[in-house]
Each structure stands twice: as structure tokens, then as C-alpha cells.
Amino acid sequence: MTDPKPTIYVNNLNDRVSLTILNNELLNLFNKYGEIKQIKTGKTMKLKGQAFIVFKSNEDANKAIEGLQNHELFSKPMRIVYAKHNSDLINDKETIKQRKLAKKKEATKPNPKKRKLQDKENQEDKEKKKKKASDTNEWKKLPPNHILLLQNITENSSELDSTFEELEGFINIRFVKVRNLAFIEFENEDCSTKVLKLFESKEELKKFGSDIILSYAKK
Structure with a gap:
């Protein structure tokens, strides 16, 4: 079983419904269970009928799974589970954080080439x-x-x-x-x-x- 996380995976969605209408309906249904950070619905033919929904907490995601499992949306019952991985939104935030830390670390790290160039310029001056x-x-x-x-x-x-x-x-x-x-x-x-x-x-x-x-x- 997939470990609890704030991101849930929803499939068996009606792929004939426009993405705008589908997104709005998903938002109306799922925001009753907690604050939603992001909704991503599949746009390509291969990914249509699927969505990832990111809640603020694991608890909110769990409540949504229990409350809306097999709930019919546009005449099709939704299948809901925890996502195998966090959404791009969460991954992006984590990646950005890691990049900032790495950049900060790199900035404080002595750069031999840069120092050599600076020493040369100072000597020329x-x-x-x-x-x-x-x-x-x-x-x-x-x-x-x-x-x-x-x-x-x-x-x-x-x-x-x-x-x-x-x-x-x-x-x-x-x-x-x-x-x-x-x-x-x-x-x-x-x-x-x-x-x-x-x-x-x-x-x-x-x-x-x-x-x-x-x-x-x-x-």
C-alpha cells in the first residue's frame, strides 16, 4: 500500500468533459476536505481521465479519499488512492529549496580560478x-x-x-x-x-x- 502523503491520485474520470469544467468540479468537491494547493489534470490522450490533487496535509488527503471514494462524477465513479510520488508542485518546492542551499554553499566556497584571476587583476592595478x-x-x-x-x-x-x-x-x-x-x-x-x-x-x-x-x- 502506498504511504500516506498530501498528494492523491484520481482516475476513471470522464475524459469527454472539458478540462476547465473538470478542474472546477474537482475543486468544488475536494476543497470540502481541506485546503488544496494544486490540481493537475491529464491533458494528453494518454493521461486524460486522471488527476493529481495536492492537499496541505496528509490528514486532509486521507479524509478526501474516504469521503469521495467511488463518488460519481459526470456519470463515472472516481477511483482515489495516494499518489506514488508527490506532485510536481511539492517536488518543485523541494528542488528549489535544495538549489538555493547548494547555491548558497557554492557562493561561500573558495573558487581557485576566480581567486587567481582576482589576484592577477589586483597585481595589474x-x-x-x-x-x-x-x-x-x-x-x-x-x-x-x-x-x-x-x-x-x-x-x-x-x-x-x-x-x-x-x-x-x-x-x-x-x-x-x-x-x-x-x-x-x-x-x-x-x-x-x-x-x-x-x-x-x-x-x-x-x-x-x-x-x-x-x-x-x-x-
């Missing part, structure tokens, strides 16, 4: 920052010049003139688009040095690019 700092220091070592060089301009190049033209001793600015840099000429080295000190923090210049470098131009 460190090397880039180190090179950037080194490049910046090299440019800072250049001797004074009345011409300044602004490098790594990636945006807002149209604002170059307005940023420098009001500064003391400004003569002109020449933007070299293909190289993303600009030469800014002043009357003398004192003026260019003051501008270097003015933009020492580089915060205002970051509007031209995050890797911006302002230095004396090479003579």
Missing part, C-alpha cells in the same frame, strides 16, 4: 598605480620652463582656455588632440611655476581626466 606614480615623479624632476605640459586629457578639452587664460602671464595654449596633451605658454618661468603650485593638488584639473599630469615641458 598595483603595477599601473606604481607606474603612474613613477611617471608623475619623473615629470616633476624636469627643470623649470616657461611652458607647461598637461598630459592625459580625455575629456572637457573645450574648457582648457577658460581654465588657464586668466592666470598671470598666460600667453597661449596649444591642444594636441591626437596625443591628448596641451602646451601652455607663460611669459616667464616665475609665472609657470606659480601655476604649477596653484594646481598642485590637481583636484580642479581632474575634470580633464583622472590620470591628468601637469608639469614643466621638456626644453
Whole structure:
């Protein structure tokens, strides 16, 4: 005998009745015995005349079997037993639960490949920052010049003139688009040095690019 479970199997149903009408009638009959979670009726020729009904509890399923066994529905007596397996609804819930647990477990599990890739990316970032700092220091070592060089301009190049033209001793600015840099000429080295000190923090210049470098131009 099949063990009690919330899912029952009903057969010998009238397969000439439309599924909509059959489902409604099954619901009306069986919900008197407890809360119904799901009703599945066979749609294919092979499965027609059969249904699986899922109750909230084993007790409700048992009451339905006892109360409606051989009950005539559309001129045919129903045959009702416990299903051999729980319905897809219950199985789906159990499967989803297991998948969530497995996914959670997998998320906390170290992934060697992912970690190796992350370590590589971190190392590349460190090397880039180190090179950037080194490049910046090299440019800072250049001797004074009345011409300044602004490098790594990636945006807002149209604002170059307005940023420098009001500064003391400004003569002109020449933007070299293909190289993303600009030469800014002043009357003398004192003026260019003051501008270097003015933009020492580089915060205002970051509007031209995050890797911006302002230095004396090479003579």
C-alpha cells in the first residue's frame, strides 16, 4: 500500500468533459476536505481521465479519499488512492529549496580560478598605480620652463582656455588632440611655476581626466 502523503491520485474520470469544467468540479468537491494547493489534470490522450490533487496535509488527503471514494462524477465513479510520488508542485518546492542551499554553499566556497584571476587583476592595478606614480615623479624632476605640459586629457578639452587664460602671464595654449596633451605658454618661468603650485593638488584639473599630469615641458 502506498504511504500516506498530501498528494492523491484520481482516475476513471470522464475524459469527454472539458478540462476547465473538470478542474472546477474537482475543486468544488475536494476543497470540502481541506485546503488544496494544486490540481493537475491529464491533458494528453494518454493521461486524460486522471488527476493529481495536492492537499496541505496528509490528514486532509486521507479524509478526501474516504469521503469521495467511488463518488460519481459526470456519470463515472472516481477511483482515489495516494499518489506514488508527490506532485510536481511539492517536488518543485523541494528542488528549489535544495538549489538555493547548494547555491548558497557554492557562493561561500573558495573558487581557485576566480581567486587567481582576482589576484592577477589586483597585481595589474598595483603595477599601473606604481607606474603612474613613477611617471608623475619623473615629470616633476624636469627643470623649470616657461611652458607647461598637461598630459592625459580625455575629456572637457573645450574648457582648457577658460581654465588657464586668466592666470598671470598666460600667453597661449596649444591642444594636441591626437596625443591628448596641451602646451601652455607663460611669459616667464616665475609665472609657470606659480601655476604649477596653484594646481598642485590637481583636484580642479581632474575634470580633464583622472590620470591628468601637469608639469614643466621638456626644453
